[in-house]
Amino acid sequence: MDTVARTAAGTAQPRTPRPRADALRNRERIVTAAREMFVEFGPDVPLDEVARRAGVGNATLYRNFPDRAALTHEVVLAVTSRTTDRAEEAANDEGDPFIALSRFVHAAADERIGALCPMLSGGFDKDHPELLAERRRLEEAVEGLVGRAMSAGRLRTDIAVGDVLVALSQLTRPLPGIACMNIDRFTHRHIQLFLDGLEAPARSRLTGTAATLEDLRRRT
Amino acid sequence: MDTVARTAAGTAQPRTPRPRADALRNRERIVTAAREMFVEFGPDVPLDEVARRAGVGNATLYRNFPDRAALTHEVVLAVTSRTTDRAEEAANDEGDPFIALSRFVHAAADERIGALCPMLSGGFDKDHPELLAERRRLEEAVEGLVGRAMSAGRLRTDIAVGDVLVALSQLTRPLPGIACMNIDRFTHRHIQLFLDGLEAPARSRLTGTAATLEDLRRRT
Amino acid sequence: MDTVARTAAGTAQPRTPRPRADALRNRERIVTAAREMFVEFGPDVPLDEVARRAGVGNATLYRNFPDRAALTHEVVLAVTSRTTDRAEEAANDEGDPFIALSRFVHAAADERIGALCPMLSGGFDKDHPELLAERRRLEEAVEGLVGRAMSAGRLRTDIAVGDVLVALSQLTRPLPGIACMNIDRFTHRHIQLFLDGLEAPARSRLTGTAATLEDLRRRT
Amino acid sequence: MDTVARTAAGTAQPRTPRPRADALRNRERIVTAAREMFVEFGPDVPLDEVARRAGVGNATLYRNFPDRAALTHEVVLAVTSRTTDRAEEAANDEGDPFIALSRFVHAAADERIGALCPMLSGGFDKDHPELLAERRRLEEAVEGLVGRAMSAGRLRTDIAVGDVLVALSQLTRPLPGIACMNIDRFTHRHIQLFLDGLEAPARSRLTGTAATLEDLRRRT
DNA sequence: GATGAATGAGAGTTCATTCAT
DNA sequence: CATGAATGAACTCTCATTCAT
Numbered sequence: 001m002d003t004v005a006r007t008a009a010g011t012a013q014p015r016t017p018r019p020r021a022d023a024l025r026n027r028e029r030i031v032t033a034a035r036e037m038f039v040e041f042g043p044d045v046p047l048d049e050v051a052r053r054a055g056v057g058n059a060t061l062y063r064n065f066p067d068r069a070a071l072t073h074e075v076v077l078a079v080t081s082r083t084t085d086r087a088e089e090a091a092n093d094e095g096d097p098f099i100a101l102s103r104f105v106h107a108a109a110d111e112r113i114g115a116l117c118p119m120l121s122g123g124f125d126k127d128h129p130e131l132l133a134e135r136r137r138l139e140e141a142v143e144g145l146v147g148r149a150m151s152a153g154r155l156r157t158d159i160a161v162g163d164v165l166v167a168l169s170q171l172t173r174p175l176p177g178i179a180c181m182n183i184d185r186f187t188h189r190h191i192q193l194f195l196d197g198l199e200a201p202a203r204s205r206l207t208g209t210a211a212t213l214e215d216l217r218r219r220t
Numbered sequence: 221m222d223t224v225a226r227t228a229a230g231t232a233q234p235r236t237p238r239p240r241a242d243a244l245r246n247r248e249r250i251v252t253a254a255r256e257m258f259v260e261f262g263p264d265v266p267l268d269e270v271a272r273r274a275g276v277g278n279a280t281l282y283r284n285f286p287d288r289a290a291l292t293h294e295v296v297l298a299v300t301s302r303t304t305d306r307a308e309e310a311a312n313d314e315g316d317p318f319i320a321l322s323r324f325v326h327a328a329a330d331e332r333i334g335a336l337c338p339m340l341s342g343g344f345d346k347d348h349p350e351l352l353a354e355r356r357r358l359e360e361a362v363e364g365l366v367g368r369a370m371s372a373g374r375l376r377t378d379i380a381v382g383d384v385l386v387a388l389s390q391l392t393r394p395l396p397g398i399a400c401m402n403i404d405r406f407t408h409r410h411i412q413l414f415l416d417g418l419e420a421p422a423r424s425r426l427t428g429t430a431a432t433l434e435d436l437r438r439r440t
Numbered sequence: 441m442d443t444v445a446r447t448a449a450g451t452a453q454p455r456t457p458r459p460r461a462d463a464l465r466n467r468e469r470i471v472t473a474a475r476e477m478f479v480e481f482g483p484d485v486p487l488d489e490v491a492r493r494a495g496v497g498n499a500t501l502y503r504n505f506p507d508r509a510a511l512t513h514e515v516v517l518a519v520t521s522r523t524t525d526r527a528e529e530a531a532n533d534e535g536d537p538f539i540a541l542s543r544f545v546h547a548a549a550d551e552r553i554g555a556l557c558p559m560l561s562g563g564f565d566k567d568h569p570e571l572l573a574e575r576r577r578l579e580e581a582v583e584g585l586v587g588r589a590m591s592a593g594r595l596r597t598d599i600a601v602g603d604v605l606v607a608l609s610q611l612t613r614p615l616p617g618i619a620c621m622n623i624d625r626f627t628h629r630h631i632q633l634f635l636d637g638l639e640a641p642a643r644s645r646l647t648g649t650a651a652t653l654e655d656l657r658r659r660t
Numbered sequence: 661m662d663t664v665a666r667t668a669a670g671t672a673q674p675r676t677p678r679p680r681a682d683a684l685r686n687r688e689r690i691v692t693a694a695r696e697m698f699v700e701f702g703p704d705v706p707l708d709e710v711a712r713r714a715g716v717g718n719a720t721l722y723r724n725f726p727d728r729a730a731l732t733h734e735v736v737l738a739v740t741s742r743t744t745d746r747a748e749e750a751a752n753d754e755g756d757p758f759i760a761l762s763r764f765v766h767a768a769a770d771e772r773i774g775a776l777c778p779m780l781s782g783g784f785d786k787d788h789p790e791l792l793a794e795r796r797r798l799e800e801a802v803e804g805l806v807g808r809a810m811s812a813g814r815l816r817t818d819i820a821v822g823d824v825l826v827a828l829s830q831l832t833r834p835l836p837g838i839a840c841m842n843i844d845r846f847t848h849r850h851i852q853l854f855l856d857g858l859e860a861p862a863r864s865r866l867t868g869t870a871a872t873l874e875d876l877r878r879r880t
Numbered sequence: 881g882a883t884g885a886a887t888g889a890g891a892g893t894t895c896a897t898t899c900a901t
Numbered sequence: 902c903a904t905g906a907a908t909g910a911a912c913t914c915t916c917a918t919t920c921a922t
Contacts, residue, residue: 026882057882058883059884059918062918063882117395167413170390176341190386190390193387197413266891277909280906280908282892282894487895487897498897499903499904561837607831607850616781617782629823630830707914718913719888723884
């Protein structure tokens with residue numbers, strides 16, 4: 001926002017403080033509506049419905065986002081950004097770093113990060129610079145959480161950031177048609193079970209099953 | 221009984237005069253194609269494409285399955301049934317019951333049970349008797365696996381069958397647009413992490429974090 | 441039927457009495473089913489449904505009638521023929537010739553002659569020789585009824601055979617979707633009202649309204 | 661009042677901001693096209709064709725009328741309404757009340773009221789309040805015409821409004837595939853014959869045939 | 881700048897007709 | 902010969918996107 005403001009000032013545009021007031025509001029409402037409806041109905045929800053929920057005409061939506069990809073981009077960006085915020089908040093926790101990591105994971109679930117999964121399939125530019133940057137920020141933040149937990153001997157040493165994010169996303173993916181903006185108890189329970197699997201045992205807990213794990217990999 | 225049967229057939233069995241070898245083959249191919257494409261492209265894949273992949277005309281598909289719901293029903297039934305078979309196979313394992321359970325979970329992933337998730341959202345009768353029966357069979361089989369592992373002290377005692385099946389399904393849900401009939405290494409890894417969380421510790425491992433868990437529940 | 445038998449004998453075909461037994465029966469059942477369903481559901485009824493009602497496979501229907509036009513042709517022929525039979529029966533009445541004509545008109549309604557109307561629109565050859573001949577026979581029979589009634593001074597002298605047949609057909613046209621093989625009381629009442637309009641008055645009844653009739657023609 | 665209206669518009673009339681001149685025009689054109697094509701091709705005419713005739717895209721038709729039933733509803737309403745107008749015009753006639761009734765019947769034929777018959781079979785809500793109201797209006801108007809003609813001794817006393825409307829509708833039902841928006845002479849002739857049957861004789865004309873009528877009812 | 885309306889391309893489903901058993 | 906199955910063309914309806922007000 002700083003950047004935008006400075007640029008505007010630099011080009012010596014007239015203030016134009018007014019015309020943006022409701023326009024920005026509209027844009028905001030569209031993104032919010034889109035996020036909710038992507039969660040509720042999946043990524044194929046009719047855009048006219050999104051516009052209706054946002055309380056604007058469909059053409060207004062298209063003025064702000066030329067096509068579905070643009071809107072998806074914005075929603076993914078917004079969710080990623082909010083999730084990153086949660087990661088950074090958790091990073092400020094003073095206590096047990098594994099608890100901090102856990103807190104982040106549950107908070108990310110509440111941001112409905114899982115709803116992004118189906119959008120990663122296509123129809124929009126996954127590698128858009130803006131998105132890459134935001135994802136990098138998220139990964140760095142989580143990297144911090146993971147690193148600290150690992151250093152403290154509270155997290156298994158074979159866990160990567162990707163493990164956490166992907167599994168978290170999958171576990172919180174909504175079922176289309178189920179109207180539910182809030183992750184339910186049941187899902188938080190599964191997240192916790194997963195987290196339990198990440199926790200480092202007092203001693204080397206895995207050694208016992210290591211052989212059989214290899215065996216499992218050779219299934220079928 | 222053979223004699224009786226042959227006699228009946230020879231005398232007067234006016235209905236179902238022939239099993240129509242090719243028709244059955246077609247039906248089979250349609251279900252197979254549908255399963256693959258549901259995995260690959262999600263539950264909204266155009267049925268014409270399914271027919272094309274099956275190598276039949278679209279009307280042939282509609283003759284066998286009057287609408288999408290009917291086809292979905294059949295696919296769900298087939299996957300459930302195959303998954304149950306895996307559960308029963310695993311139940312025959314002689315060794316460590318937790319390993320048996322784990323083996324089943326990985327095998328179920330390979331059956332792409334996760335692909336069923338989006339279909340559960342609607343568009344077909346989830347409570348069809350045929351489906352209920354099959355689901356019951358699956359649950360019973362898994363119940364056996366879970367019970368034995370628990371009795372052996374190898375599984376946490378706060379785990380229910382539903383936990384296993386739902387988390388398993390979510391973790392293996394395919395990303396539409398990613399052509400992949402085989403669950404990849406990465407996914408098996410996440411499944412294993414989740415299983416690790418289910419394993420009972422030598423001592424009561426959870427006591428240490430119990431208080432903080434409560435704390436986590438109070439997130440938001 | 442006489443004609444057919446004589447032809448067969450004249451060409452000295454081998455008897456071939458057997459193979460036709462059930463084939464003819466099938467053909468008959470198809471025509472009957474078609475007549476009923478044309479009456480009930482209109483001329484666009486799916487031919488597969490006709491075959492089902494006839495209790496034969498659809499291909500059997502197509503073997504007997506290469507396309508819808510052929511089947512329609514046969515049904516129109518059959519109804520026309522039966523209607524002609526009614527006309528000839530009525531011609532044998534000894535009593536009042538207007539009553540005889542009326543009796544025919546009501547009987548023709550019961551044959552569902554009105555069901556033929558929508559078939560005259562297209563999709564089959566209205567001027568097929570076989571049909572022309574049958575129609576000629578019908579017209580001649582009705583001509584006889586009309587002529588006698590007129591000669592007896594019981595029928596208005598400005599009525600033509602076409603007036604009777606067309607109006608009769610229109611008044612008895614079934615409403616698709618209304619399952620009713622028997623013309624109802626209400627329809628017979630309308631037919632009777634129409635017949636009342638055809639009856640010659642004791643004196644020249646029309647003279648009074650002749651002027652105003654001309655006036656009516658100048659409506660709007 | 662002009663002032664008031666303008667003020668209201670100027671101040672705050674947030675809903676229905678404009679009558680959208682062209683949209684109304686489109687809707688009108690669709691209904692007109694539909695009426696014509698229902699008459700010409702029957703109630704199953706492809707809606708895409710209707711849209712083409714109306715000069716709009718098919719989706720525009722579907723925007724205005726969500727499904728065929730909605731369009732049928734509108735057409736039935738329009739024809740009923742116009743027919744009622746004709747009835748009320750005829751009711752203003754000063755002369756012979758039977759002539760007035762006759763004038764209405766011929767005028768209703770020109771409105772193609774008969775084209776509605778096949779639509780009454782199903783596919784739309786026959787008992788929609790809007791339609792019931794309009795039909796009631798029509799029946800009342802015709803009731804007036806019939807009542808006056810009867811009081812004047814010009815109409816048979818055993819005639820009901822339903823007789824007139826149903827017979828009229830049947831007699832003017834178009835033959836699908838015959839492009840003809842104007843009822844032809846021939847049809848008007850049949851209507852007139854029917855009307856002749858409704859006219860009260862100078863003396864009690866029916867007594868002579870009463871017995872035989874009973875006889876006719878015993879046909880079959 | 882915002883809106884409602886318009887559009888064409890596409891998906892699901894049905895049906896007349898043909899084919900293989 | 903009779904049958905069930907297969908097929909492609911046609912029709913209804915939806916939706917992303919563009920246009921006129």
